[in-house]
């Protein structure tokens with residue numbers, strides 16, 4: 169009996185030991201997902217304008233309720249204040265490079281984020297209210313010395329083959345003959361479809377999950393929030409559609425989400441437009457926090473630089489923003505129809521006042537504003553003169569144009585540090601002050617990816633990289 173008991177115990181122990189030997193250890197948890205949400209031109213001023221506007225409606229910004237807040241210095245490799253291309257390139261490569269270039273320089277030994285994600289078997293995508301070929305998204309997938317070469321950048325987007333890309337900029341994918349901007353006659357949309365990419369011009373219905381998706385929702389940028397029609401998608405819808413598409417891959421993923429029009433509203437000195445575009449950014453962040461798993465997905469909100477440093481003045485009354493129904497861009501289009509004014513100041517006033525009254529209940533233009541509108545060098549300056557006049561009535565001021573447009577290289581981005589905030593794994597680590605390159609390196613670390621460059625070459629600063637020719641953005645919202 170005793171002997172049988174011992175045998176039994178031995179048998180049970182043996183089985184238990186054998187079981188321990190054959191059972192594999194649990195697999196390591198998959199690497200976290202990361203959503204990097206960028207407000208192009210989003211600084212503390214834009215944040216406070218959006219906050220005050222939300223308060224007048226009894227609402228709160230989700231941006232006010234995150235973990236720790238940090239600050240980003242806005243340097244580029246060759247200047248105190250970056251442009252969007254250099255900032256995006258720094259997030260992608262972990263290094264500060266020169267302005268107006270997107271992606272690494274030719275011969276630079278650095279592996280951009282998307283390439284490291286692909287090599288690691290991850291999924292990745294883009295969702296933006298700007299053109300998908302614009303500097304911020306392009307900084308993640310393109311390599312061109314000049315950000316304005318957007319036709320070329322469009323070709324590089326197809327080569328990069330993100331799992332999902334949603335934004336504007338259709339014109340850069342179609343030949344001139346078909347209403348696009350391409351002078352090489354190529355129809356990239358047909359080429360993309362032939363290459364197994366699902367091409368969409370709207371977001372209705374779920375996106376295909378068996379192939380990459382390219383959804384181009386506008387010829388150029390998507391409209392300012394003030395000009396958006398009800399049937400046009402919100403940034404939140406773009407972002408959620410992209411998340412669902414990436415989740416469908418079953419792999420860990422990275423998503424860039426950009427509200428690209430805060431910067432363009434700020435260039436236009438459009439206080440109401442800036443506030444509403446920032447509220448749109450906030451809605452997208454709220455949606456992203458709701459649809460992603462907080463244990464698995466880090467949501468980081470940051471910015472490349474502030475633009476024209478908007479501020480509320482002491483006499484501001486944000487509740488009055490409610491009367492505004494059109495952006496400065498839209499009202500300027502209606503007044504000037506793309507041309508300099510050739511008539512008298514009185515004729516200009518006669519045409520402008522009904523348009524400004526309808527769009528912003530603005531019924532008077534000072535003589536110096538009429539003068540400024542007539543003598544402005546181009547449509548950007550015209551919009552800034554108009555925006556300054558309209559925003560002043562709401563108690564919102566911007567750095568004066570003459571202080572901003574000092575040379576062809578400078579067009580309104582300002583040197584204040586910009587906020588960064590996060591939710592999810594390691595979110596509290598955003599506290600502190602870092603530059604764009606450091607933010608990029610931290611994101612890669614959270615994603616558990618190797619660094620973009622070997623440590624010795626990462627130590628080289630951007631001044632070892634040739635600064636490319638500087639130029640002003642040729643279209644609305646330089647970024």
Ligand SMILES: [Zn+2]
Pocket residue numbers: 209431432435475581645646647
């Ligand atoms: Zn800009």
